[in-house]
Amino acid sequence: MTITLPLNTTRSRPPAHVEGKGLHRPVWRTALYYALLIGMAILLLFPLLFSFSLAVQGPTVAPKLVPDLTRMDLGIFANVIQQRPIVLRWIFNSFLVSSAVTLGVLVTSSLAAYALSGWNFPGKALLLFFTLGTLMIPFEATLIPNYLTISAWQWKDTFQGLIVPFLASGFGIFLMRQYFLTIPKDLYEAAVVDGASRLRYLRSILLPLSRPALATLAVYTFLSTWNQYYWPLLITNADEMRTTQVGITIFRDFEVQVFNTQMAATLIVLLPTLLLLVVGQRQLIRGLTSGALKG
Amino acid sequence: MVTDQRVAPEVSTMSANDAGRAFPLRRIIANQKVRDTLRALIYFSPALIIFALFTYIPFFRALFLSLNVTDNAGEPARFNGLNYYIRILGLDGRPQYMQSMLLSFQFALMVVPLSIVFGLGLAMLASVRLRFIHAFRTIFTSSISVSLASASVIWVLIFSPATKTTQWIIDLLRINAPSLLGSASTAMAAVALVTIWSGLGFNFIITLAGVQAIPQDLYESASIDGASGWSSFRWITLPLLSPTLLFLAVVNTIGSLQAFTQFQVLFRGEGPEGATNVYTLLNFKEFWYDNRYGFASAMAIVLFVVLLLLTLFQYGVLNRRVHYS
Numbered sequence: 001m002t003i004t005l006p007l008n009t010t011r012s013r014p015p016a017h018v019e020g021k022g023l024h025r026p027v028w029r030t031a032l033y034y035a036l037l038i039g040m041a042i043l044l045l046f047p048l049l050f051s052f053s054l055a056v057q058g059p060t061v062a063p064k065l066v067p068d069l070t071r072m073d074l075g076i077f078a079n080v081i082q083q084r085p086i087v088l089r090w091i092f093n094s095f096l097v098s099s100a101v102t103l104g105v106l107v108t109s110s111l112a113a114y115a116l117s118g119w120n121f122p123g124k125a126l127l128l129f130f131t132l133g134t135l136m137i138p139f140e141a142t143l144i145p146n147y148l149t150i151s152a153w154q155w156k157d158t159f160q161g162l163i164v165p166f167l168a169s170g171f172g173i174f175l176m177r178q179y180f181l182t183i184p185k186d187l188y189e190a191a192v193v194d195g196a197s198r199l200r201y202l203r204s205i206l207l208p209l210s211r212p213a214l215a216t217l218a219v220y221t222f223l224s225t226w227n228q229y230y231w232p233l234l235i236t237n238a239d240e241m242r243t244t245q246v247g248i249t250i251f252r253d254f255e256v257q258v259f260n261t262q263m264a265a266t267l268i269v270l271l272p273t274l275l276l277l278v279v280g281q282r283q284l285i286r287g288l289t290s291g292a293l294k295g
Numbered sequence: 296m297v298t299d300q301r302v303a304p305e306v307s308t309m310s311a312n313d314a315g316r317a318f319p320l321r322r323i324i325a326n327q328k329v330r331d332t333l334r335a336l337i338y339f340s341p342a343l344i345i346f347a348l349f350t351y352i353p354f355f356r357a358l359f360l361s362l363n364v365t366d367n368a369g370e371p372a373r374f375n376g377l378n379y380y381i382r383i384l385g386l387d388g389r390p391q392y393m394q395s396m397l398l399s400f401q402f403a404l405m406v407v408p409l410s411i412v413f414g415l416g417l418a419m420l421a422s423v424r425l426r427f428i429h430a431f432r433t434i435f436t437s438s439i440s441v442s443l444a445s446a447s448v449i450w451v452l453i454f455s456p457a458t459k460t461t462q463w464i465i466d467l468l469r470i471n472a473p474s475l476l477g478s479a480s481t482a483m484a485a486v487a488l489v490t491i492w493s494g495l496g497f498n499f500i501i502t503l504a505g506v507q508a509i510p511q512d513l514y515e516s517a518s519i520d521g522a523s524g525w526s527s528f529r530w531i532t533l534p535l536l537s538p539t540l541l542f543l544a545v546v547n548t549i550g551s552l553q554a555f556t557q558f559q560v561l562f563r564g565e566g567p568e569g570a571t572n573v574y575t576l577l578n579f580k581e582f583w584y585d586n587r588y589g590f591a592s593a594m595a596i597v598l599f600v601v602l603l604l605l606t607l608f609q610y611g612v613l614n615r616r617v618h619y620s
Contacts, residue, residue: 033423040417041434044495048441050460051449063458108342115338121331127339134350138553140575141599144360144582144592145353148369168345198334227442229556234583245444249560252448259452266448273440281433285500288439 055263076264090247097162098225105221109172117180134170157241179213219280220287244269361593369588379593399573403551405487414498422506439496447560450489479570505539537617545609
């Protein structure tokens with residue numbers, strides 16, 4: 001279920017600071033803020049620091065919280081991949097699925113949003129209703145029939161089974177439509193005078209102008225597809241068709257006592273999304289503040 | 296669930312007067328309309344086909360299945376009326392499914408208020424003007440990029456007796472179990488902790504965006520009037536943030552009631568003494584292990600209705616106490 005945030009994100013003003021009197025702040029207060037910030041940062045990063053610590057301590061059954069810094073086994077990250085090449089396969093699967101879904105969502109959302117914002121036609125309100133309606137139906141309510149469909153089509157353990165159900169997104173259409181509506185109609189008039197077709201206008205003018213919205217949708221879709229767990233759990237069974245999230249939980253079941261490989265594999269799997277967060281943070285935040293789906 | 300009321304400023308190609316004047320012209324307009332509609336449908340069709348196949352048809356099929364006893368292939372075998380719903384709602388005197396729904400609500404009560412409070416606290420801290428504040432913001436947001444499945448795999452080891460990380464809590468609370476996940480009295484709180492951590496990045500960044508949208512001059516005039524930091528927070532920040540906090544309350548509640556991944560991964564299915572058998576886990580069991588597709592569909596439909604009513608309630612009732620600037 002998705003809800004649109006009643007927050008005015010279009011208004012871009014310099015950030016308001018609660019403590020606006022930065023220049024007159026006494027030193028002890030600044031120190032206090034830094035202490036609090038660093039404390040919170042350590043607390044929030046604790047699970048990640050913890051997993052790194054366990055990963056580099058070798059195959060011990062009684063790991064310590066803080067590793068012996070002089071004897072850290074950093075080779076574990078390469079070793080995991082050598083010993084368990086299946087991890088690479090899972091990463092490949094997740095990359096393929098997430099990229100295909102992202103590309104598909106960008107295309108279907110742009111096309112649909114163009115129809116919903118470009119011109120008038122009877123039934124426009126109905127199509128918008130269909131779009132927003134998908135956001136009201138929770139994943140669970142369609143899960144069983146979808147599972148039965150995919151089974152009947154013999155799509156279990158296939159890439160299409162992981163990709164096709166997610167190739168359209170109500171959130172994506174809505175996001176793109178809102179963005180298209182902000183682009184002046186005069187541009188369209190001018191393009192038509194110059195003899196451009198509607199498709200040509202979409203491709204050569206509207207989409208290039210909508211790059212920020214497309215980037216937002218891409219980062220958001222990639223991240224949520226990469227992090228999917230429930231659906232891949234249901235429709236993949238063969239080890240080589242698992243995605244990273246399911247793989248990592250199964251990995252845990254084989255190697256219950258081997259903490260270092262487990263945690264190293266988990267960190268390897270986390271790396272792409274952590275990097276995506278650092279690189280695409282602005283886009284992601286824009287996406288999250290305009291509506292949210294968490295899965 | 297806010298429906299957008301704004302409509303695109305449409306370009307009308309012909310005025311109403313032209314349209315009424317002559318019959319052939321009206322036919323052209325009709326044709327133009329048909330052509331516009333067809334064109335729109337072509338552009339919309341890729342999305343529409345996916346929505347139809349994987350959202351709408353399945354939704355109605357779930358409704359249909361929920362009224363039937365199904366066979367192993369998921370085909371309806373016998374019409375069953377509303378019996379499954381009677382069973383789920385506990386109207387037959389055995390309230391086990393409603394008890395699991397209650398457990399889900401308890402879980403939501405543990406997760407939602409704390410998530411919002413922590414998110415708000417972090418957002419206030421991160422809106423202070425300091426050097427490196429952007430680095431801290433990125434760190435505070437980082438849990439967004441850690442999926443619930445990976446987070447749960449890590450937290451299993453944090454809770455594991457082998458790493459002794461949470462031993463002090465066990466000693467403090469004098470729990471008679473080797474792990475917080477292994478005791479019926481703490482298992483739910485442990486899952487809530489994982490969930491709160493996992494959602495913190497999201498709650499933080501949304502709240503921060505809300506804080507930053509508050510006009511700076513309000514604080515300036517309050518400060519001139521001699522308002523303290525606390526009263527600025529109480530009378531400016533909090534009221535102006537209330538739409539954001541309401542949004543977070545709705546989203547977090549829905550997410551908590553739908554929570555599945557963390558329960559599944561942390562316990563590999565069943566927690567201690569059924570203390571963590573929330574509604575979605577029972578639903579999964581009926582569907583996945585027992586292949587009771589009809590019954591599991593009915594459970595899913597009940598969840599859909601609960602989420603819908605809850606959302607309408609939260610927006611309807613709480614909206615009156617929210618300030619929109």
